[in-house]
Structure formats: C-alpha cells, structure tokens
Amino acid sequence: MPTIAPFELSGHCIAAAYLWDSPFFALADGTVHRLDHGAHSSNPHDGLLCAARTPAGDQLITGGEDGKVTATDRSGATTVLAEYPGKWITCVAAGPQGAVAFATGRAAMVRKSDGTLVEFQEQRTVEGLAFAPKGMRIAAARYNGVSLHWAGLQTEPVDLDWKGAHTLVTFSPDGKYLVSSMQENALHGWRLKDGKHMRMSGYPAKVKSLSWSAKGKWLASSGAPAAIVWPFSGKDGPMGKAPLELGTRGDTTVTCVACHPTDDAVAIGYGDGMITVARISDGKEAVLRRGGRGAVSTMGWSRRGVQLVFGTETGDCGVADLTA
Incomplete structure (x- = not known):
C-alpha cells in the first residue's frame, strides 16, 4: 500500500x-515551501497567482499580484526575472533554452x-500560455481563440479562432x-498542419x-x-473517437489530473481530496489517498514516478510514496 506523508x-x-528529488509547494499567499x-x-x-515547473525540473517559475516573475531553484533560492509594479502576472509558462513566458x-x-x-500584444486578456515542444513558439489563449507567436522572428501571429473564452492551452508533445x-465546459483543439477543428x-x-x-498518445x-x-x-x-473514462465516482468531480512520467497511467484528484491512480490500458485503479480537507488543486510526479506530491485548495498537502 502507498504511504502518505x-x-x-x-x-x-x-x-x-x-x-x-525535493517536493515544492507554492501557495496563494506568496510563500513557497x-x-x-x-x-x-x-x-x-x-x-501568488500562477506557477510552472521548467522542462528540466530544476526551477519553479511563479507570477504574482506584486507584478513579479520569479524563479525558485531546488535549493530554495529565488531570482526575480521580471517586475511590473502595479500589474498582476496572471499566467506563466516555462519553455526550451531557459525561456520563460508570462502575461x-x-x-x-x-x-x-x-x-x-x-x-x-493581444486584443483581449491573455488567460493561458504554452510553449511548443520545440523551438521558440508560444501559444496565448484569449477570448475567441488562441494566438501563435514566434519569439525570435518578426512575423505576424497565426490566429486560431473559435468563439468563446479560452483559458488553458497546451501543445501535444509531438507538436501536431x-x-x-474553455469557459463553456469544453475543450477545443486544432490540428496545426491544416487548422482543422476538434x-x-x-x-x-x-x-x-x-x-x-508520457508518449503523447493520451x-x-x-x-x-x-x-x-x-x-x-x-x-x-x-476526432470521431470516444474518450476513456477512468476513476469514475458518483459523488464528486475530478479536479486535477497528472499523467505518469514514464508509464501510461494517470493520477486522479477529486473534489473531496481523494487521489487514485489508474492505468490507461485497462482502467485498473489503486487508491493513493482516501480523502481530506478540500479539493485536490495540483499534483506532480517525481522523476522516477515513484512519489506523487499533491496540494489542495485548503493547504492539505503531502507526498504519496508508491514504493512502500
């Protein structure tokens, strides 16, 4: 059985x-533990409003109500990367070659x-950012779509339009x-080679x-x-395919997901604080945490995928060890 610290x-x-190998927790009050x-x-x-781990896993990039964008390294040392007094940094993303995006x-x-x-500059407020897996291409989610920019080139953005408010944005690992x-309880996707909608x-x-x-298939x-x-x-x-439904419960909603770094499995966090892990191939589940105070708001795997760090909306945090 997994153990919870x-x-x-x-x-x-x-x-x-x-x-x-160190668990980090970034809280809304501005502290990092x-x-x-x-x-x-x-x-x-x-x-603190937003945070993102770098692809190398060596820094935590954070943005706050104080207008600062900071990088905290694994020793806990913090560096201010940018500062905009009087502004709120509402989203951040960490990319290749040490690049950081923020809005x-x-x-x-x-x-x-x-x-x-x-x-x-966008015509509407930027709600989400993501780097492409290769190169210095950045996606900015906004009202009525997503804009694609090349950070190193003086080119016009590519606008991927779809009516409604877009909040989170992510590239597939293969960049396709x-x-x-979306605000409307839905996801929307584009196939980038031809702009086809999903x-x-x-x-x-x-x-x-x-x-x-791990391999970008799910x-x-x-x-x-x-x-x-x-x-x-x-x-x-x-397109034309039904999704899988893993870890179904009738009494609460899934609030957070985190795919395993090497295996086709996903950690599933719920509104009552429960955490399970499910195998994608056959749906087999294991309970990591029975429940707690507050909805699971964030989870992250260790490099080898044998520990899972988690946090909730009430600060009920911890580490699940799957080797026990």
Missing part, C-alpha cells in the same frame, strides 16, 4: 511539484535566457495539436487541469465524475 499548510496550494531534510519556506511574492492583461512576454524580452480549455464537449464542469501521457482532463482521457494516437487525433 502529510504536510499541513495554510491556504490554497497553486502548485505542487518536484524539483529534482520545500521538503529537503526538513521543511523550509521562502516568500517570493506578495500574493499581464493583454500583453504576453517571452524572456529569453539572456534576459531579453519580446512582447506580444493544440488544445485549449471539439471535445460534454463536460459537466469547467476543465481546470490537463495532462499529456490527453487526460478534469471536469467530470471521471478523468476524461482523449486518444491522440491517430492522424486525426480524437
């Missing part, structure tokens, strides 16, 4: 992630590893597809969590009584 904090946990031979904390923000209002910025900034979460609807609640499987999502897992293995993605 609880870590009681105070307030909404925005992000829980491993930086190498880490477990490394004891509990440690720092205060990089006066109010405030209608402006999206890409900070390159040498510190230079490239700014893109782009998927956004509608993924039927959710009873808003989709606030998306996670790609996209797991929250927003239903089960983890809704869409197939992306064919040339048409999920």
